[in-house]
Amino acid sequence: MTSAKLIESPVPGAENAPPAGVLLDGVSKRFDSGRAALDVASLHVPSGSLTVFVGPSGCGKTTALRIVSGLEEPTAGRVLIDGTDVTHAPPGRRGVSMVFQDFALYPHMTVERNISFGLRLAAKHRSESGLDSAEIERRVTQACESLGLTALRRRRPGQLSGGERQRVGLARAIVRRPKVLLLDEPLSALDAQLRQQARAELVRLHRELGNTVVLVTHDQLEALSMATHLVVLSKGHVLQAGSPAEVYRRPQDEFVATFLGSPPMNLATVTVHDTGDRLTAPGLGARLPRPLRGVPAEVRLGWRPGDGTLRHTEAPGLVADGVVDLVEFTGDAMIAQCTGDSGRWAVTVPANDPVPAAGEPVRVHVPAERLHLFDPATGMRLEA
Amino acid sequence: MRVGNAVGRHALLIAAVVLMLLPVVWGLSTSFKPLSTIYDMSPIPWPGSLENYQAALGRYAIGRLLLNTLVMAAGVTVANILVALPAAYALVRFEKARGRGLMLGAVGAALLIPPQALIIPQFLLTTQFGWQGNPIGLIIPQLGTSALAVLLLRDHIRALPPSLIGAAILEGATPLEILWHVVLGLLRPALGAVSILLFINTWNEYLWPLLVMPNPEDTTIQPGLALFTGPENPQYGPLLAAAMLASLPVVTIYVLASRRIADAFLHSGLR
Numbered sequence: 001m002t003s004a005k006l007i008e009s010p011v012p013g014a015e016n017a018p019p020a021g022v023l024l025d026g027v028s029k030r031f032d033s034g035r036a037a038l039d040v041a042s043l044h045v046p047s048g049s050l051t052v053f054v055g056p057s058g059c060g061k062t063t064a065l066r067i068v069s070g071l072e073e074p075t076a077g078r079v080l081i082d083g084t085d086v087t088h089a090p091p092g093r094r095g096v097s098m099v100f101q102d103f104a105l106y107p108h109m110t111v112e113r114n115i116s117f118g119l120r121l122a123a124k125h126r127s128e129s130g131l132d133s134a135e136i137e138r139r140v141t142q143a144c145e146s147l148g149l150t151a152l153r154r155r156r157p158g159q160l161s162g163g164e165r166q167r168v169g170l171a172r173a174i175v176r177r178p179k180v181l182l183l184d185e186p187l188s189a190l191d192a193q194l195r196q197q198a199r200a201e202l203v204r205l206h207r208e209l210g211n212t213v214v215l216v217t218h219d220q221l222e223a224l225s226m227a228t229h230l231v232v233l234s235k236g237h238v239l240q241a242g243s244p245a246e247v248y249r250r251p252q253d254e255f256v257a258t259f260l261g262s263p264p265m266n267l268a269t270v271t272v273h274d275t276g277d278r279l280t281a282p283g284l285g286a287r288l289p290r291p292l293r294g295v296p297a298e299v300r301l302g303w304r305p306g307d308g309t310l311r312h313t314e315a316p317g318l319v320a321d322g323v324v325d326l327v328e329f330t331g332d333a334m335i336a337q338c339t340g341d342s343g344r345w346a347v348t349v350p351a352n353d354p355v356p357a358a359g360e361p362v363r364v365h366v367p368a369e370r371l372h373l374f375d376p377a378t379g380m381r382l383e384a
Numbered sequence: 385m386r387v388g389n390a391v392g393r394h395a396l397l398i399a400a401v402v403l404m405l406l407p408v409v410w411g412l413s414t415s416f417k418p419l420s421t422i423y424d425m426s427p428i429p430w431p432g433s434l435e436n437y438q439a440a441l442g443r444y445a446i447g448r449l450l451l452n453t454l455v456m457a458a459g460v461t462v463a464n465i466l467v468a469l470p471a472a473y474a475l476v477r478f479e480k481a482r483g484r485g486l487m488l489g490a491v492g493a494a495l496l497i498p499p500q501a502l503i504i505p506q507f508l509l510t511t512q513f514g515w516q517g518n519p520i521g522l523i524i525p526q527l528g529t530s531a532l533a534v535l536l537l538r539d540h541i542r543a544l545p546p547s548l549i550g551a552a553i554l555e556g557a558t559p560l561e562i563l564w565h566v567v568l569g570l571l572r573p574a575l576g577a578v579s580i581l582l583f584i585n586t587w588n589e590y591l592w593p594l595l596v597m598p599n600p601e602d603t604t605i606q607p608g609l610a611l612f613t614g615p616e617n618p619q620y621g622p623l624l625a626a627a628m629l630a631s632l633p634v635v636t637i638y639v640l641a642s643r644r645i646a647d648a649f650l651h652s653g654l655r
Contacts, residue, residue: 071550092556104547108569117565118555125556176555 020047020082021212022068022180027077028236029063037063038074038236045180046229047082050206050213054223055233056259061216064233065182068214069098081180095179099186103169105157112153115172116140122176143171146208147201163194167201174209183215187222199226220260224248232256254300254379257372263305263335266345268320269376270301283341284320289368295375295382302372305335308347308364310356318366320345324356338362415624422621436625446626448601449608454633456593456604457586459523464530464582465575471530472537473563477549494531500591502528507595521596522604526586533578540574541567577644584634605630 022045029038038060045051045068053061066072067079070091079087086094097118105114119136131139144150147167157165166186173181186202187195203226206213217223223230224244231241232255240252251257251265258264270279276291279301286301303318322338322345334349336356347364349355356362373382414422415436416429440446475488506525515521544567552562568575587605594607609630612623638645 069550069554071553090556091554096554098551098554100547100551102545102547104545104551106548106551106566106569108572117552118557121555121557121561172551 019044021045021049022214023078023080024064024067024074025078025080027064027067027074027079029060029067029072030075036236038067040064040077040236040238043231043238044241045212045214045231047212048210049229050203050215050227051229051231052223052227053214053216053231053233054220054227054259055218057218058235059233060236061218061233062184063236065098065184065214065216068180069096069182070094096182097173097176097178097180098182098184099166099169099173101185101188103157103165103186103189105165105168105172107157110154110156111149111160111168112140112144114157114168115143115149115175117172118176139175140171143175146174146205147171162190163198166190166198170202170205174205178211180212180214181209183213185217186215187217188219195222202226221262224260232259234259250381251372252381254302254374257302257374261304261306263346265302265304265372266308267300267302267374268340268342268345269298270342271298272296281342283322284318286318286366286371287316287368288371289316292373292382295373296377298376299382300374300376300379302374303345303366303370305346306348307370308366310336310347310349310353310362310364312363313365313367315365315367317368318364318371320364320366322362322364324358324360324362326358327355336362338364411624412628415621415628417621419621436621437629439619439622440626440629444608444611444622444626445601446605446608446629449603449605450629450633452597452602453587453604453606453630455519456522456589457583459519460526460586461579461582463523463527464533465579467527468530468533468537468578469568469571469575470563471534472541473559473567475534475538476541477559477562491531491534494528495535499528503591503595506592510596515596517597517599517602522593525596526589526592533582536578536581537571537574540571544570573644577641580637580641580645584637587634 024040024043027038027040028036030036043064053064055061063072067074070089074087078085081094106117109117116136119131119139123131123136144153147170149167149171152160152164157168160168187198190198199222215226227244230244230247232239232247234255240247240256247256248260251260258267268281268284270281272279272292272295276293277288279286320340322340324336324338326337328335333351334355335346336349337344337346374380375382413427413429416432417424418433418435475484478484510516510521510525548566549562552566557565590606593604597603600611609623609626612619612626
């Protein structure tokens with residue numbers, strides 16, 4: 001019924017052409033209880049990207065995904081897909097498809113009927129422009145081949161393993177050739193070993209199809225490893241968006257800094273000395289190559305465990321003393337959890353370096369360019 | 385203490401079961417006794433005889449009444465499901481529709497109205513429609529019992545994973561298509577259980593068939609049983625034989641499907 005509206009309605013007043021991909025423009029979502037689940041000024045999913053929405057549970061990432069799909073209507077704002085306003089378009093007409101967390105396979109239909117369901121409906125709705133049954137069959141066969149489901153076509157979902165179900169969910173989503181493929185925590189129902197494999201499978205599928213994919217996850221490792229574009233959300237707001245390397249290397253916010261990375265970034269509150277190039281706190285001190293200007297007297301200093309080394313160095317940077325509490329073996333490296341006078345911190349010890357014993361005092365060095373500074377009041381990144 | 389409680393509870397349950405089963409067992413035994421021993425106090429019908437069953441099926445045409453009852457019960461069940469399923473689905477699917485709370489309240493209130501209170505208006509209506517002595521008049525007014533079916537099915541539909549419906553919406557299915565292709569397929573066990581409940585309830589209906597189908601040959605089995613208690617001597621033997629025959633289908637269904645019936649209630653919020 002809104003199909004006429006769907007066809008035109010370019011973005012009015014945009015200086016440049018509306019961006020391809022998905023754009024949530026000033027979108028907010030309040031639930032009946034009045035709680036705002038999502039409130040974003042602008043959330044852009046670049047066309048052709050594999051964008052990951054990541055954040056702790058309740059951060060609004062799933063709400064954002066459901067608003068793109070149309071299963072949820074925003075309280076305010078517009079949803080644009082490839083420049084077309086689809087805010088009020090019915091979900092089935094947006095050119096999006098979705099893989100649900102529980103895969104949402106119809107248990108009473110065989111694998112092939114699950115996959116062809118949407119195409120068969122479309123054929124019935126638009127009898128002249130829809131696909132004929134030969135074309136549907138061809139597409140289903142193709143989707144099954146690409147996901148290794150050919151042998152399972154006549155089975156029912158109840159007879160499939162978790163990984164197979166996930167692939168059926170994917171096949172059902174891609175067989176309609178959606179402009180945007182939405183994945184709601186598609187790996188969380190799989191066991192750890194399968195997850196690794198499924199991750200690679202999703203990345204391969206994205207490369208092959210070349211369409212826009214949005215994936216929602218709370219697993220920051222999954223997000224960092226799969227995304228071509230990363231969006232970090234918390235409490236309904238977008239905290240940072242960019243390439244995974246950019247977001248990891250230059251977190252804009254203390255929350256982003258600690259949320260991404262495992263073990264998380266170490267943080268300590270330090271005093272800035274008058275000269276501006278010396279930061280100190282009990283048990284640690286840092287020398288910066290350039291003095292800080294216009295920062296509060298106290299700042300939050302962060303460093304990633306992987307950026308520290310127990311080897312002695314004279315280069316400018318951070319030196320912190322502590323006592324080893326615990327050494328964790330992770331396979332490729334050891335993680336030493338230490339306690340210093342200004343709190344706990346961790347450092348990664350590469351496999352070939354001498355490993356300190358618990359109770360041993362250690363001194364960690366972090367090069368100055370790997371230090372992060374945050375405003376203690378706002379949590380925002382301070383540029384050195 | 386615990387053990388004492390358990391023993392006490394079981395004693396109570398056993399007493400209740402004996403109390404309920406005794407008349408049934410006695411009736412079953414008596415139905416096999418010939419006229420000469422029918423007032424015996426012996427619980428075992430020995431020597432037994434089938435003469436009561438012959439009388440019930442031959443002289444009193446119980447077979448015909450059983451068939452009538454089957455048609456009525458099946459008709460009411462199917463009609464009720466046809467009404468209740470779309471109603472229950474609409475109550476779930478259009479959760480935000482205006483007046484939904486009112487509709488739901490009305491369905492709930494319908495449960496509270498005793499069927500006896502509706503007898504007179506329904507009787508007047510069927511008479512006006514000329515449905516007296518007509519199977520339609522027997523079946524249609526009994527759709528009033530669908531309130532229970534609506535509520536039971538609504539609970540079952542609500543318990544379906546929302547992502548299944550969401551997936552169908554995203555694939556462009558209309559609400560009716562979702563009902564037909566997705567909900568119906570998933571709801572089969574619940575539909576079976578609710579149908580059985582409706583069937584048994586309708587099978588045991590006495591008052592309405594008596595009013596609409598007063599003719600002894602066209603009526604159903606429950607009022608039909610009254611045929612045996614004539615003004616003179618009540619025909620206890622054939623009466624009990626007919627009663628046993630009348631409860632046989634219900635008992636059979638119940639034995640075969642009791643698990644399902646229990647599930648239908650357990651899986652819904654109504655208990």
